[in-house]
Amino acid sequence: MSKLFSRFKLRGLEFKNRIFVSPMCQYSAQDGMADTWHLVHLGSRAVGGAGLVMVEASAIAPEGRISPYDLGLWSEHHAEALAPIARFIREQGAAPAIQLAHAGRKASTDAPWLSRSPLGPEQGGWQVVAPSAIPFAPGSPLPRELAEAELSGIVTYFVDAASRALEAGFKVAEIHMAHGYLLHQFLSPLSNRRDDAYGGSLENRARLPLRVAQAVRAAWPQDLPLFVRISATDWVEGGWDLAQSQQLCRWLKEEGIDLIDCSSGGLTPDARIPAGPGFQAPFAAAIRQEAGIAVGAVGLITAPEQAEQIVATGLADVVFLARELLRDPYWPLHAARKLGAEVPWPLQYERARPA
Template sequence: MSALFTPMTLRGVTFRNRIFVSPMCQYSSREGMPTDWHLVHLGSRAVGGAGLVMVEATAVSPEGRISPDDSGIWDDRHAEGFAPVTRFIAEQGAVPGIQLAHAGRKASTDLPWRGGLPLGPESRGWQPVAPSPLPFAPGHPVPRELSAAELDDVVRQFREGAGRALAAGFRVVEIHMAHGYLLHEFLSPLSNRRTDEYGGSLENRLRFPLRVARAVREAWPAELPLFVRISATDWVEGGWDPGQSVVLARHLKEAGVDLVDCSAGFLTPDAVIPFGPGYQTPFAAAIRREAGIATGAVGFITQPAQAEQIVATGLADAVLLAREMLRDPYWPLHAARVLGADLAWPVQYERAKLP
């Protein structure tokens, strides 16, 4: 039997297989609201046989968006808007998930296909916020340093976002602590120069992200799993690194997190990242082994045999596919045939199923 197509249970949720759709920004929302694009985009991946379909980085506040066209979860209207999406995903046999996010100093940027440059207030933008007043890159605005009271507000926003995610019908929440966004900015000494209880030592830099994790866990039902995405390394000397990631993962496990989604990089624009097939999988393997927590591997996973090997050999408990799912929404159906697994096709498509 294929390990990739073996069901996986976390808390009270069973995933039909270990193929998860990674959260991918679509830049197609209006005032944070999902649109028909989201229903079709996410729904087609559920039809395609994935075990988990995760909504893109979804901002817990308006200023937490990467762009003005990101999805949001800061208003009850957003929960209502996502309800048809989660319902359709679940009807196809997949688990609906959502990634809760705050972009921090990387907020208020234009769409990637328009260059992704910073936007000012005159162009639907706003001033970003961060742990410290350090811009992401030359030409980017200096973010405003968050006060202790504002940090309390951010914790509340994540907690309330989890509550709205539940009301919308999601069964998995993932907290975004990766890719140079706000919570990653607190973790890395390259972006966190605070002198209060949230900066300096590793213990202090962990403090705020762990506050968020605990708050979300308290708001999220005990029978539903909680994920966290991390950047396991900044790929920069003196930055966040795999050893610190293991320490973080141990604390996340104690806080009630069920799976660490292991990505890497994107805190700084000058990092030299060794892109290649499965290049981040060793981080998932190390964290799984050394922190004793389930992990997901992500990054340049494209072939069925590659995904099977990752799960079968215990390098990770699941694989998260991003670009490959954009190329082929039905990748799990095709992978099942390659690996000799019996994955049910939608009855509407069965006449096209090959033996």
């Protein structure tokens, strides 16, 4: 019996398997609006058999986008555009999920296949913000330091976006606290040099992320799960690390967070990351053990046997796949055959099912 294809339940939501589609930016929206590209891209992964399909980082405010081409969820119109996507994912038996994000100092950049360079106002960009006035990299714009009085507004943006996600039909929301974006910037001592209640000690640096988690949990239905994605380490000496991540996750569990999506890096451009097959799974295992919370492993998970081993040995409760699902939207169906698991195929595709 494949553990990867066993059911998994969080709160009142049951997932048909433990293969989750990781949020992957498509840089294909105009004014933050989802369109037919997003419907086909995400819908095909739901048809392909994943247990959960997560929409890419969706900005809680226009200035929170990584690029002008990112999805957004700062208005009812954005929710209306996303609703058909959530509905189609549900119709395929997968759980529709969405990641809520603010890019902070890493915002206002070009699409990666163009230049990924920072964009000035004359190029359609905008003023970026951060916990401290420290640029992301040499040549990056100097961010404006957020005033303490503005932080309640950030919390409200996250709550409002979560409410719109619910209206659109999503069953899972994920708060983005990873990859060097705004909430991660508050967590890391490399990017947060504040001397007020939101800087200095770990408790202070975690204050805004925890406020966001608490407020979104209060707005999200009690029978539906709420995830948080973290970077377990900055991979830089003196930065955010696993021990701090474990403490953060203990606090997040107390706030009612149900699963930690364990990634790493992204805060600085010069981090030396020893990437390799499943290299972040040990972070998931360490957080699961120390914080007593469900976790997802992500990062260079490509083979069915590898994914099975991660969940079967308790390194993680689920696996998040990204690039492998770009290469093969039907990876879960193929993985089931390889692992000897009996799973249904879409009726429309049944005639192509291998004997």
